[in-house]
Amino acid sequence: MQDEAINKPIDPDEIDDETGALLVKIARQSVEYYFKNKAIMSTPSYIPKIxxxxGAAFVTIDTYYSENQSSLRGCIGYIEPIKPLINTVMEVSLEAAFNDPRFNPMDEREINFVTFEVSVLSKLEASPSDKIGRLNFIVIGRDGLVIERGYNRGLLLPQVPVENLWDKETFLSETCIKAGLWPDCWLDNKTKVYRYRAMAWKEVKPNGIIIRRDLAKEYEKLINKHESI
Incomplete structure (x- = not known):
């Protein structure tokens, strides 16, 4: 029974804010350690058993300009829980810093000007195959999406439609594009659509306090602000 428990994938709802904050600290420490030692940090001994x-997770690194302005510096992760969550976070933090193909590898001088965010993902859930079913299947501010067709696969985190003020159709279309497919591919029932939940913790500024993001509230606030303009 003990082996069964240790091999059971983590659901993000099982992680409290203290543990989520620890994951963000470990993500930063992994990159800082690599800069200092040109080696991969060992797994800390004080890590809680959970x-x-x-666990499946993504690490997002943003260049910080101000409280309301930042830009993506790197984001990489695992969709499936293929290894212990702590090892996933340590590995993908380095991948996001140095191996995101969209960006040059991070320079050590950047480390105090970037923020780290860790998203822990739930298992994938397959959507209905019809248009209405797929639209009703998604909740902005809760769900991320994965779209698959043949060898093409694309993922967008739940933060993305919130930060860009997308509606459900735009979210689906942008995930199709991320997969290298045409924007309306989600309307074809041969295209597989999956949702997943994620919990995200982030630094509010470089080396700053760490908070859990309430994406539903963020989305509502942005919509209200947009409508009042």
Missing amino acids: LQRP
Whole structure:
């Protein structure tokens, strides 16, 4: 039974804010350690047992300009829980810093000007195959999307439609584009659409306090602000 428990994938709802904040600290420390030692940091001995269970996660690194302005610096992760969550976060933090193909590798001088965010993902859930079913299947501010067709696969985190003020159709279309497909591919029932939940914790500024994001509230606030303009 003990082996069964340690091998059970983590659901993001199982992680409290203290543990979520720890994941963000470990993500930053992994990159800082690599800059200092040109080696991969060992797994800390004080890690709680829950983080030794398999978990899917993404690490997002943003260049910080001000409280309301930042830009993406790197984002990489695992969709499936293929290794202990702590190891996933340590690995993908380095990948986001140095191997995101959209950006040059991070320079050590940047480390105090970037913020780290960790998103822990739930298992994938397949959507209905019809248009209305797929639209009703998605909740902006809760769900991320994965779209697959043949060898093409694309993922967008739940933060993306919130930060860009997308509606459901735009979210689906942009995930199709991320997969290298045409924007309306989600309307074809041969295209597979999956949702997943995610919990995200982030630094509010470089080396700053760490908070859990309430994406539903963020989305509502942005919509209200947009409508009042």
